[in-house]
Amino acid sequence: MRNIIKSMAFAFGKVLSLLRPTAISDLRHSLATNIYTGYHCRRFRHWGKAALLAYRADKLIGLQHISVGEHTELGRHIRLTAWQQPHTTATPSITIGKRCRIGDYSHITAINGITIGDDILTGNNVLITDNAHGLTHASQLTIPPRQRPLVSKGKVAIGNRVWIGNNVCIMPGVTIGDGAVIAANSAVTSDIPPCCLAAGTPARVVKCMQ
Numbered sequence: 001m002r003n004i005i006k007s008m009a010f011a012f013g014k015v016l017s018l019l020r021p022t023a024i025s026d027l028r029h030s031l032a033t034n035i036y037t038g039y040h041c042r043r044f045r046h047w048g049k050a051a052l053l054a055y056r057a058d059k060l061i062g063l064q065h066i067s068v069g070e071h072t073e074l075g076r077h078i079r080l081t082a083w084q085q086p087h088t089t090a091t092p093s094i095t096i097g098k099r100c101r102i103g104d105y106s107h108i109t110a111i112n113g114i115t116i117g118d119d120i121l122t123g124n125n126v127l128i129t130d131n132a133h134g135l136t137h138a139s140q141l142t143i144p145p146r147q148r149p150l151v152s153k154g155k156v157a158i159g160n161r162v163w164i165g166n167n168v169c170i171m172p173g174v175t176i177g178d179g180a181v182i183a184a185n186s187a188v189t190s191d192i193p194p195c196c197l198a199a200g201t202p203a204r205v206v207k208c209m210q
Contacts, residue, residue, distance in 0.1 A: 029055070044068060048098065054078070058105075062092060065110075069098035069118065079107040083131070083150060097160070102126070112152035112172075117159045123166030123184060130156045130172045159194065179209075 032055040041047040043063040048070030055076070062082030068074070074096075082092040092110045096102070097118035106126040108114060114130055134140040134148025154173025158164075162176055165184030176182070177194030186203040196208040 032056075048072060054104075065092050066094040066096075068096045069100065071098060072096055072100040072102075074102050075104035075106060075124070077105045078102060079109070081107075081109040083109070083111045085111055085150065096120075103166070110156075111150050113155040115155070115157045117162065117178070119161045120158065120164070121162075122164040123168070125167050126164055127169045128156060128158070129170070130154065132172065 033052055036055040037051070037053045040053055040060065040063070041051075043060075044066050045064055046067035048068055050070055051068045051072045051074075053074045057074075057079065058077045059079040059081060061080070062084060063080070065082035065084070066080055074080075080094065082094050084092060090112070093113045094108055094110050095114070096108075096116045097120065099118055100116065100120040101122065102108070102120070103122045103124040103126060105124050106122060106128075108116075108128045110130045112130045114128060116128070131150045131152045133145045133150060134143065135151055140148055152172055156170060156172065157175045158170070159176055159178035159180065161179045162182070163180075164170070164182045165186070167185045168182050169187045170176070170182075171187065171189045174188050174191060176188065176192045177196070179195040180192045181197045182188060182192065182203065183197065183199035183206075185201070186199050187201040188198065189202040192198045192203065192205065193208065195210045196205045198204060199206050
């Protein structure tokens with residue numbers, strides 16, 4: 001009986017292979033993404049027209065503090081976290097502009113403020129953060145990292161038309177100018193001027209196209 005079921009399943013798979021399996025997979029993912037977006041979009045502070053949240057996100061926290069512009073696409077397994085800190089009236093904020101594409105497995109996290117301009121493109125596994133677990137003071141290093149209070153060294157601002165490669169980390173207090181390019185595997189710890197290519201850990205300006 002088991003062999004019969006296996007044979008039938010195999011035959012069914014061969015039939016499906018004649019129906020452009022990539023198209024079927026794309027249709028299934030598109031359907032899941034639109035349902036998933038519809039389910040979550042009302043929880044955001046603002047959700048732009050035709051924006052998409054791919055199925056499915058790894059973590060969504062503080063969506064009432066997050067705005068997403070129209071026609072922006074947020075990739076699979078994304079993490080969006082806007083943490084309201086205890087004992088403070090300060091409100092975290094994440095704003096993502098129009099026509100952006102944020103890659104799969106990316107993480108955007110704020111306790112202060114992150115502003116991302118229009119027409120941004122990122123690779124996968126990008127970290128954009130305005131905070132860290134504690135300071136590097138001797139008194140805090142005796143505390144387990146997860147128990148240290150979140151602190152911010154400043155807001156993050158990313159201009160328009162910025163291209164950010166795979167595995168880039170953009171750290172607190174950084175401003176990236178319009179049209180900048182951040183090479184893969186870079187760690188951005190200081191400001192990058194407009195229309196410049198930056199690379200390395202920490203990232204340094206390699207070339208300016210102005």
